[in-house]
Amino acid sequence: MTKLEYHLKTPITEPEINELKIGDVFYITGIIITARDEAHKKAIELYEKGQRLPIDFKGLGVFHCGPIMKKTKTEWITVAAGPTTSDRMELFQDQFIEYFRPSVIIGKGGMGERTVNACQKFGCVYGAFTGGAALLAAQRIKKVKSVYWLEELGMPECLWVYEVEKFGPLIVTIDSHGSNLTSDIMKRVNYQKEKIVREMK
Amino acid sequence: MMSxxxxxxxxxxxxxxxxxxxxxxxxxxxxxxxxxxxxxxxGKAQLKSMIQNAEIAKDTQCPICQDTGVISFLMALGDDFPIRSKIKEIIKKATQKATKEIPLRPNSVDMFKGNTCDNTSYDGYVPIIYLDIVPGDKLEITAMPKGGGSSNVSTLKMLKPGLGLVGVKNFIVEAVASAGSLGCPPYFVGVGVGGSEDLCMILAKKALLKPFKIRSFDSKVASIEEELLEKLNQLQIGAMGLAEGPTVLDLHIEFTARHPASLPVGVVISCWALRHAKATIYKDGAVVFN
Incomplete structure (x- = not known):
């Protein structure tokens, strides 16, 4: 498999997304917004009540991240901002993609079938960043543009709007063509497990 | 002199x-x-990022990972150390201060009142304290912040004793396989066997902190550790679950006695960033960081 490297600028278009295949590496320049369990839940609830979100996600990146932030007199500083386990957002991600049409989901550990279907239907990809590499990630965040829902959801769960430069490397593990690298790998892991268990003495 | x-x-x-x-x-x-x-x-690229990130953390004194975890303290408190029950209050205050100063992420969420914002709980259970009273006049204390990602894939099973050691080993393999890519591999694995449903988990968590790559003093346990290290790496989960690089960096098992009808097995998994630090405080106030 030839792995290609892409540099994308937000807002990212559907043809750009469709070029990416699982295993490819890409970097994002532009806007990404943090959202974890609570923010996904709240955003979907608001949408279903017919209310608007404080920011439009279309063509942007959603970052599964609960950062450590520090406030100086004049601005917010990102201390550490690596990805959180994306699997928890599998409960909400398909609806979130359908309602808000982000182009990229950034996290770690990969996601499941519902997200794969939404990515295929609405032109989105999942990019994995190295888990725990919170300072490498923070270095690529050039500016904290704004923050929403901080009071209500708290620092790890609210929406932090980041301006990023060459945020990555991100490895495509779900593309917009229905492929899921993580589930391919886990099938092999499961096969290995069955073999080990069968032969255990 | 400082108190x-x-x-x-x-x-x-x-x-x-x-x-x-x-x-x-x-x-x-x-x-x-x-x-x-x-x-x-x-796989190599993932591992290189881990090293690079750890270097930045050391240079800048910023947390390695944004998930600075739920905090545990493991303590051996000497009979003649001048502080007794007040230690709990001191730990609470220190945790609150550390959260602001370092800073740590506020990771203590009350189900009804929301984030407490200081890494402590209202009821005194968090941070978690494991206290052992020992002879002597010093206090040994280890701080262990543990992230949620790998805690979420830790697991317990009450096996039927008839499944024996093979059952124990298979459950450990199954536990790591089902952790898969989710808890930031390559993993450290701590296992506790026996005791009760709670004790095996505590033993498993403490096993994570045993000396790196030093096998159990008991040769029977040591050979099970060796065997499992090899087999777990054959799962080929790989660094960050991308199928390349190591799956498990180290594993320790603690065995203790159990109820005849029970075979509890606890598997506590840590991400690659297994974080802990230890110090010994003497009666006269001298402090040695170990």
Whole structure:
């Protein structure tokens, strides 16, 4: 498999997304917004009540991240901002993609079938960043543009709007063509497990 | 002279800072070795990011990972150490201060009132304290912040005793396989066998902190550890679950006696960033960071 490297600028278009295949590496320049369990839940609830979100996600990146932030007199500083386990957002991600049409989901550990279907239907990809590499990630965040829902959801769960430069490397593990690298790998892991268990003495 | 209360408080803050920002050298060295020995550029790139990130953390004294975890303290409190029950209050205060100063992420969420914002709970259970009373006049204390990602894939099973050792080993393999890519591999694995449903988990968590790559003093247990290390790496989960590089960096097992009708097995998994720091505080206020 030839792995290609892409540099994308937000807002990212559907043809750009469709070029990416699982295993490819890409970097994002532009806007990404943090959202974890609570923010996904709240955003979907608001949408279903017919209310608007404080920011439009279309063509942007959603970052599964609960950062450590520090406030100086004049601005917010990102201390550490690596990805959180994306699997928890599998409960909400398909609806979130359908309602808000982000182009990229950034996290770690990969996601499941519902997200794969939404990515295929609405032109989105999942990019994995190295888990725990919170300072490498923070270095690529050039500016904290704004923050929403901080009071209500708290620092790890609210929406932090980041301006990023060459945020990555991100490895495509779900593309917009229905492929899921993580589930391919886990099938092999499961096969290995069955073999080990069968032969255990 | 500074009071012993203040010395203990300051030491705890320092331990939390050290644990959050510096990964033990032997772990970093092992990741370096794995970069050399493993195959595949994807896995190597993940491991290199881990090293690079740890270097920045040490230089800038910023937390390695944004998830600075739920905090545990493991303590051996000497009979003649001047502080007794007040230690709980000191730990609470130090945790609150450390959260602001380092800073740590506020990771203590009350189900009804929301984030407490200071890494403590209203009821006194968090941070978690494991206290052992021992002879002597010193206090040994280890700070262990543990992230949620790998805690979420930790697991317990009450096996039927008839399944025996093979059942225990298979459950460990199944536990790591089902953790898969979710808890930031390569993993450290702590296993507790026996005791009760709670004791096996505590033993498993404490097993994570046993000396790196030093096998059990009991040769029977040591050979099970060796066997499982090899087999778990055959799962080929790989660094960050991308199928390249190591799956498990180390594993320790603790066995203790059990109820005849029970065979509890606890598997506590840690991400690659297994963070901890230890200090010994003497009666006269001298502090040695171990």
């Amino acid at each position: 012993i209360d203040i010395i203990v408080e300051n030491t705890i803050i320092e331990l939390l800072k050290k644990a959050a920002t510096e990964l033990p050298n032997e772990y970093l060295q092992e990741i370096q070795n794995q970069i050399k020995s493993s195959e595949g550029e994807v």
